[in-house]
Amino acid sequence: MKQMIIHGGKPLQGDVWIGGAKNSTVALIPASILSHAPVTLEGVPRIADVDNLMDLLSEMDVVSDFHKTTLHINPENIKMSPLPSGKIKSLRASYYFMGALLGRFGKAVVGFPGGDDIGPRPIDQHIKGFEALGAIVENENDQITITAPAGGLQGATIHLEMPSVGATMNIIMASVTAQGQTVIANAAKEPEIIDLATFLNNMGAVIRGAGTDTIRIEGVEKIAAKTPHTIIPDRIEAGTYISLAACIGNGICIHNIIEEHLDSYLAKVEEMGVVIEADEDSLYVYPAGDLKMTQIQTGSYPGFATDLQQPVTPLLLTAKTGEGVIIDQIYPKRVGHIGQLRKMGADIQVEDNIILVHPTEHLQGATVSAGEIRAGACLMIAGLMADGETVINNAGNILRGYDRVEEKLHLLGADVTIQDVPDK
Ligand SMILES: CC(=O)N[C@H]1[C@@H](OP(=O)(O)OP(=O)(O)OC[C@H]2O[C@@H](n3ccc(=O)[nH]c3=O)[C@H](O)[C@@H]2O)O[C@H](CO)[C@@H](O)[C@@H]1O
Ligand SMILES: C=C(OP(=O)(O)O)C(=O)O
Structure with a gap:
């Protein structure tokens, strides 16, 4: 089994290049x-x-x-x-x-x-x-x-x-x-x-x-x-790094992006108060100030992608007041990450497949499991935000779809390692 070990709590900055979708x-x-x-x-x-x-x-x-x-x-x-x-x-x-x-x-x-x-x-x-x-x-x-x-x-x-x-x-x-x-x-x-x-x-x-x-x-x-044939950039990987940058970034530039593919996602995070500056095929995410809570419903393109509901969840936790609501209309049962976030101290619940998010000032490192790819991305961001050590088991699910993730996080200054451990 692959395990991702994160020593979190450090602001990240620099550049990241998005891979093919x-x-x-x-x-x-x-x-x-x-x-x-x-x-x-x-x-x-x-x-x-x-x-x-x-x-x-x-x-x-x-x-x-x-x-x-x-x-x-x-x-x-x-x-x-x-x-x-x-x-x-x-x-x-x-x-x-x-x-x-x-x-x-x-x-x-x-x-x-x-x-x-x-x-x-x-x-x-x-x-x-x-x-x-x-x-x-x-x-x-x-x-x-x-x-x-x-x-x-x-x-x-x-x-x-x-x-x-x-x-x-x-x-x-x-x-x-x-x-x-x-x-x-x-x-x-x-x-x-x-x-x-x-x-x-x-x-x-x-x-x-x-x-x-x-x-x-x-x-x-x-x-x-x-x-x-050149493959289009991965809009889900891009959205994941935008969320990461808004949660824990001290100024991060994300390159190789087709902005239009992220329209509904960008509209939502900008509505929360994240400041993003677009250039030709890159986006600069400023360090976030006080963010507003929001409500999200996933839908088919051009709606808010189900594959981004988990990566964006840690961002809602950083809002200062209010109750956030996330409804995944494509995969209502895609809520496996919530129990894992709670282990890290997140104030978040699921009721009838509806995710209710409350402001959480502090996340604490814990041992969690990436049940699937985007749950893994969500926990990876939470681990980077959290104090202390986070161990993500089943991190192979992250590697299913995140291009050279360890290398990219190192470039941003993160303390992350991925190791093989025997299956229990
Ligand atoms: C490899 C790939 O591209 N995976 C993506 C693809 O998955 P995938 O192509 O499997 O997802 P679909 O677009 O087919 O599924 C959309 C919805 O339709 C339902 N459905 C689908 C097919 C079918 O025959 N019957 C049926 O009921 C599904 O249960 C789901 O509720 O789109 C999903 C929705 O954007 C993304 O989360 C996945 O990352
Ligand atoms: C659900 C996903 O992938 P797949 O359809 O390949 O399982 C995903 O990329 O979030």
Whole structure:
């Protein structure tokens, strides 16, 4: 098990550079197998999800090579292989191999995906999409087998019941080479969807409307990468460092940001009183003064991201008066961090899945556990604010999605180490 040890209470300052978006990267790597030529991805974050996806690629004889921030993937000798379990369970996004294998071979055999413990995460909309394209979907022994009809997948209109990021991406991957037109109505609008569409369109796919709620895909016979693709910056990593900077920063500049991707988040923290100055692709967060308490409801993009509700929670604790309310409408059960924050002395409760936050003058280091990636980010910020030593168990969950986090925190002056300890 990985353990993060923090000696907190010191103001941090300096510069931090945001990596490529985890939620783009974990879709683009599976999508690369749709290419009939080698793929180059630039700006790839150093995160455990990437290592696990590379292992899954190698199970299909797809050679990949990751150097600095460049990932080369050569799918030219790919063999159609079932991906029943093992690494499939280590991350949520392994489900993108369903759409990608279906698009490439007309068949996918993929184990049920793993991922964060944040409440129920059904994939019925993904399945509905594959079936609308004519595929037969069988679910047996925790393994999903998806088979295209004899004449290949046929374009169709799919109305998603909710704007699911994963279903939108999976249907795009499956339909890029389907016959005729596919329409995804009530599609997710997240920036990572646009990134996937840009990546595939540059390979010869015809996808229009990504970033709106109606996406139209005209099937083409084959696609092949021609130019390297640079992954968009990670808006969730950026939001995490903004929260950290406002909680414990003495002036922090965060580089490689697309500000527009953070609009609803920035509006909220600025409403609380955090002063932020924007430059071209960077934001400077001033040391925070007295902050106002606030209420937050998460929603689909462009709403307040569920993946930022936990990283922003320590900031609400620093408000001087009032009661804060956080409601996660996407994952109402995503409240595992609250009990851990209470161990550190936070005045915070959960009632009927609603998080109630009260001003907390002092956090004290404690031994806590990162039940999932963003709970880990929340505890990491709390540990940096707290007096004394904080030990975060299961810190591997932080490393799933935070690029070179130890190195970045050191650059800001933090006393943080990550170590391996035997599992209990
Ligand atoms: C790898 C990746 O990109 N992960 C992100 C992605 O997850 P993921 O793609 O899994 O999340 P979705 O957008 O699909 O989920 C949104 C909501 O729809 C529900 N739903 C989804 C699909 C489905 O078939 N049926 C169904 O009921 C989910 O339970 C959830 O309440 O978007 C989430 C919501 O922004 C983020 O928290 C995750 O970081
Ligand atoms: C829930 C998340 O990730 P995943 O969908 O990969 O589990 C997240 O990034 O906050």
